[in-house]
Amino acid sequence: xxxxGHDTCEACHTDVVDQKKQGKHVVVSCEACHGxxxxxxxxxxSVKPAKLDTAVVCARCHEANSAKPKGFPQVATxxxxxxxxxxxxxxxxxxxxxxxxxxxxxxxxxx
Amino acid sequence: MEITRRRxxxxxxxxxxxxxxxxxxxxxxxxxxxxxxHWWGMLIDIPKCIGCGGCVRAxxxxxxxxxxxxxxxxxxxxxxxxxxEKPEVESPNGGKQGFPLNQDSGGxxxxxxxxxxxxAESPCTQxxxxxxxxxxxxxxxxxxxxYCLGCRYCVQACPYGCRFINPKxxxxxxxxxxxxxxxxxxxxxxxxxCPTGARQLADLKNPKDPIHEFLKTHTVQVLKPHMATxxxxxxxxxxxxxx
Numbered sequence: 001x002x003x004x005g006h007d008t009c010e011a012c013h014t015d016v017v018d019q020k021k022q023g024k025h026v027v028v029s030c031e032a033c034h035g036x037x038x039x040x041x042x043x044x045x046s047v048k049p050a051k052l053d054t055a056v057v058c059a060r061c062h063e064a065n066s067a068k069p070k071g072f073p074q075v076a077t078x079x080x081x082x083x084x085x086x087x088x089x090x091x092x093x094x095x096x097x098x099x100x101x102x103x104x105x106x107x108x109x110x111x
Numbered sequence: 112m113e114i115t116r117r118r119x120x121x122x123x124x125x126x127x128x129x130x131x132x133x134x135x136x137x138x139x140x141x142x143x144x145x146x147x148x149h150w151w152g153m154l155i156d157i158p159k160c161i162g163c164g165g166c167v168r169a170x171x172x173x174x175x176x177x178x179x180x181x182x183x184x185x186x187x188x189x190x191x192x193x194x195x196e197k198p199e200v201e202s203p204n205g206g207k208q209g210f211p212l213n214q215d216s217g218g219x220x221x222x223x224x225x226x227x228x229x230x231a232e233s234p235c236t237q238x239x240x241x242x243x244x245x246x247x248x249x250x251x252x253x254x255x256x257x258y259c260l261g262c263r264y265c266v267q268a269c270p271y272g273c274r275f276i277n278p279k280x281x282x283x284x285x286x287x288x289x290x291x292x293x294x295x296x297x298x299x300x301x302x303x304x305c306p307t308g309a310r311q312l313a314d315l316k317n318p319k320d321p322i323h324e325f326l327k328t329h330t331v332q333v334l335k336p337h338m339a340t341x342x343x344x345x346x347x348x349x350x351x352x353x354x
Contacts, residue, residue: 002172005297027307027308029304029306031169060165063209065210067188069159
């Protein structure tokens with residue numbers, strides 16, 4: 001078994017669950033972006049998930065394509081960010097950019 | 112042969128070594144799973160599919176699917192208003208890496224994920240000469256590799272093109288609906304990673320499964336209903352051009 005399932009992830013990563021609850025990515029399973037993590041779940045100390053390249057991972061879903069449902073948030077990344085990694089501005093677990101000072105301090109450094 | 116204490120001491124370690132090989136050939140045990148209490152299918156919500164290819168990648172990783180073969184794949188349809196019988200369909204690399212950008216050239220564009228339909232009256236099961244492929248009591252069509260001869264009858268018989276011969280094992284292979292996962296209370300790998308909920312595992316025998324409410328309130332369709340295969344992969348919002 002390669003995929004541990006989101007229940008397994010959420011048992012330990014409760015802080016991320018709380019962050020996700022504040023945004024639309026609450027419905028996205030952890031392994032949809034982070035990949036199969038059963039080995040990490042079996043041995044969290046020695047098997048560490050790789051850091052994701054958000055310029056690639058986010059684009060898999062959010063790159064504009066006329067076949068995607070019209071209501072789904074999509075951008076032409078070349079125009080939208082000019083190749084910058086998405087987590088330069090967006091916090092992937094809670095992607096909506098909120099400019100209020102309070103939220104900024106709460107999410108800072110949690111990319 | 113008389114079993115003396117000396118002989119027993121010699122035999123015990125040998126039996127211990129052999130036991131792991133016995134276990135290796137035994138299907139994974141799920142002691143709390145009752146076959147008769149489930150009837151598995153899947154719901155595909157086409158208007159939710161974004162063609163990200165996550166399901167294809169997850170399936171390949173979970174089930175060790177060889178490169179270039181697919182147990183599940185995504186098709187992108189392009190249909191113009193007046194050519195509903197001749198849609199343009201593409202599935203580059205099974206949609207595993209997503210889809211290249213296309214210009215919106217009018218008409219309809221949408222994604223259709225496909226997989227084994229786990230037919231209740233499956234043609235592939237009926238043609239297997241050795242009984243290697245079978246429907247489980249909980250409604251999943253599986254292949255027993257140890258019986259499969261690789262004769263390809265089933266590959267020909269499947270109206271949905273869901274089977275292939277694994278080049279490593281030379282046996283028939285197909286979506287197992289992640290049987291090793293669903294019997295442990297997990298969902299399939301493809302449903303686990305689907306970011307929009309376009310794919311949902313459905314237990315038709317479980318009265319609490321949301322599939323029942325969904326089927327009541329939506330217009331769903333199966334692929335090739337005229338084949339009377341008893342397909343259990345239900346498509347919501349499927350265009351008439353989908354084959």
